[in-house]
Amino acid sequence: MSAVASSLPAYLKLASLQMQVTHAYRADVIGGLSVVLLRILLLKAVWTAAYADRASVDGVALPDLMTFVTLGNLQLVLMRPMLVWYVQRRIHDGQIGLDLARPVPFLGQLFAQQVGATAGLLPFVVLSIPLAFLVGNLAPPASAAAAIAYFASLLLAFLIATLIGLLMGLVAFWTVQSLGVGVIYEFATQFFGGALIPLTFFPSALRTLANLLPFQTQVFIPVSIYTGAISDPADIVQALGLQVFWVAALSVIAWAVWQYAKRAVTVYRG
Amino acid sequence: MTKINLGIALWMAGLRGALQYRTDTFIVIVMALVFQGTGFAFAWVLLSRFESLAGWTLGQVAFLYGLRLIVHAVAGVLTGPFFGLDWQVRSGEFDRYLIRPLPPLLQFMTQRVEISIFGDVLGGVGIFLLANQLVGIAWTPIALVYLLLAIVGGALAEGAVRVLIGAFSFRFLASQSFLYLADSVFSTFANYPLTIFGTLLKLLFTFVLPLAFVAYVPATVLLDRTAELQVNPLLAYIAPTVGVIWIAAAVRVFNREIRNYQSAGH
Numbered sequence: 001m002s003a004v005a006s007s008l009p010a011y012l013k014l015a016s017l018q019m020q021v022t023h024a025y026r027a028d029v030i031g032g033l034s035v036v037l038l039r040i041l042l043l044k045a046v047w048t049a050a051y052a053d054r055a056s057v058d059g060v061a062l063p064d065l066m067t068f069v070t071l072g073n074l075q076l077v078l079m080r081p082m083l084v085w086y087v088q089r090r091i092h093d094g095q096i097g098l099d100l101a102r103p104v105p106f107l108g109q110l111f112a113q114q115v116g117a118t119a120g121l122l123p124f125v126v127l128s129i130p131l132a133f134l135v136g137n138l139a140p141p142a143s144a145a146a147a148i149a150y151f152a153s154l155l156l157a158f159l160i161a162t163l164i165g166l167l168m169g170l171v172a173f174w175t176v177q178s179l180g181v182g183v184i185y186e187f188a189t190q191f192f193g194g195a196l197i198p199l200t201f202f203p204s205a206l207r208t209l210a211n212l213l214p215f216q217t218q219v220f221i222p223v224s225i226y227t228g229a230i231s232d233p234a235d236i237v238q239a240l241g242l243q244v245f246w247v248a249a250l251s252v253i254a255w256a257v258w259q260y261a262k263r264a265v266t267v268y269r270g
Numbered sequence: 271m272t273k274i275n276l277g278i279a280l281w282m283a284g285l286r287g288a289l290q291y292r293t294d295t296f297i298v299i300v301m302a303l304v305f306q307g308t309g310f311a312f313a314w315v316l317l318s319r320f321e322s323l324a325g326w327t328l329g330q331v332a333f334l335y336g337l338r339l340i341v342h343a344v345a346g347v348l349t350g351p352f353f354g355l356d357w358q359v360r361s362g363e364f365d366r367y368l369i370r371p372l373p374p375l376l377q378f379m380t381q382r383v384e385i386s387i388f389g390d391v392l393g394g395v396g397i398f399l400l401a402n403q404l405v406g407i408a409w410t411p412i413a414l415v416y417l418l419l420a421i422v423g424g425a426l427a428e429g430a431v432r433v434l435i436g437a438f439s440f441r442f443l444a445s446q447s448f449l450y451l452a453d454s455v456f457s458t459f460a461n462y463p464l465t466i467f468g469t470l471l472k473l474l475f476t477f478v479l480p481l482a483f484v485a486y487v488p489a490t491v492l493l494d495r496t497a498e499l500q501v502n503p504l505l506a507y508i509a510p511t512v513g514v515i516w517i518a519a520a521v522r523v524f525n526r527e528i529r530n531y532q533s534a535g536h
Contacts, residue, residue: 027447038454039458041458045468046462184300187304190308
């Protein structure tokens with residue numbers, strides 16, 4: 001623990017540099033957010049047409065559904081797995097040699113990069129909330145307790161997204177090319193996470209599959225806590241527990257993969 | 271005729287060039303399939319639960335979705351390079367098209383081939399064939415001819431938007447992000463019946479962007495749903511000509527805008 005504390009300034013520096021990079025490419029950030037807002041606009045039109053005159057389907061009212069979809073798609077912006085592309089670029093450029101020679105552990109550096117990128121995105125996402133409210137819908141959280149549990153769940157979701165991004169990035173140690181993996185992951189998260197259709201509406205076989213995958217921890221669990229769809233304290237604890245399980249499992253896997261990846265390093269232009 | 275033959279030869283060379291990167295080719299095709307597959311999986315799960323969308327059944331939405339994807343792929347055959355046009359203008363690369371004896375637009379569009387069109391065509395034909403099992407259209411010779419014209423007309427309409435946006439690279443030196451935005455508007459909204467959108471979007475997608483003519487209007491003709499259109503159904507039959515008008519205007523604008531090209535100060 002003391003090792004982490006003494007390297008804290010280094011980690012903070014890395015995170016703040018990455019934050020500046022995000023800010024420098026703000027045109028891309030705004031472009032990306034526009035696409036998300038368009039998606040929310042489409043989802044509102046499609047869901048409104050699907051509900052037609054029904055006030056509620058399977059106990060889900062249309063405005064609640066729109067809050068779910070709006071919040072789910074917005075928060076996914078914060079959890080874009082930038083590490084996939086970051087690690088690949090570092091390996092491709094040969095900069096990875098420099099990263100490995102730094103006095104702080106590589107995995108810690110990567111974590112700091114993702115924290116910096118997300119912190120850089122945060123103001124843009126917050127500023128787009130009024131627009132998201134206009135094109136979709138955003139109701140306040142179900143209760144104060146729901147709000148607190150939501151932020152805890154969102155933090156766990158962020159950790160899971162970071163760990164998955166890191167694992168996908170490490171794949172580049174063997175394949176060099178991992179761009180496609182990241183893109184496929186993003187679409188899988190949208191669909192199996194429930195950002196397009198809440199898992200409640202999935203046919204049972206698909207629902208079972210979604211429950212076994214880590215993607216539901218990115219959207220469905222935190223947003224269900226926010227809207228109050230998961231409101232019983234025991235259910236909230238169970239949902240957070242599942243997220244903690246994924247954090248633990250993915251941490252162990254990431255650490256184990258890293259032990260192998262270290263030996264597979266090939267530095268170009270070293 | 272020589273121009274067309276040369277264009278085809280250049281395009282084939284561009285394709286051979288792109289296919290050299292085999293892993294990239296494979297990954298890009300899979301990415302295109304996953305992207306379109308996710309969008310379709312959404313429509314599929316939604317319609318299995320909710321039966322219909324503004325009166326459109328799963329089969330009918332799938333038909334529209336597949337048709338739109340095929341049109342998108344055909345539009346990409348010649349307009350893929352537009353995503354790199356602003357860079358070529360900024361770096362002065364565009365010079366090369368001005369010193370050869372072929373129209374610059376033709377040379378530019380045939381220099382490189384966007385591999386993702388193969389993923390789109392694969393997904394589009396797959397969904398389209400599946401939809402045909404569900405809706406049971408009587409494919410008379412007239413219907414088949416109309417389908418072909420609709421695909422070409424739709425592709426011209428979607429391509430025209432790329433040509434138009436790209437044309438402003440010469441003056442403003444930047445167009446890529448606008449092209450991506452227009453592309454996501456098409457891939458987001460053109461897959462669904464226009465009737466689910468509000469008045470403002472309906473007007474926008476009919477008069478400002480030719481989005482309705484890319485697949486929706488022709489699909490209403492083939493699915494015998496023209497009654498839901500707010501215009502005379504007869505107009506729907508001439509929908510493919512909208513693309514012709516758009517592309518003619520876009521090419522004119524492009525050729526006029528080239529005059530603003532300043533090259534890079536070497």
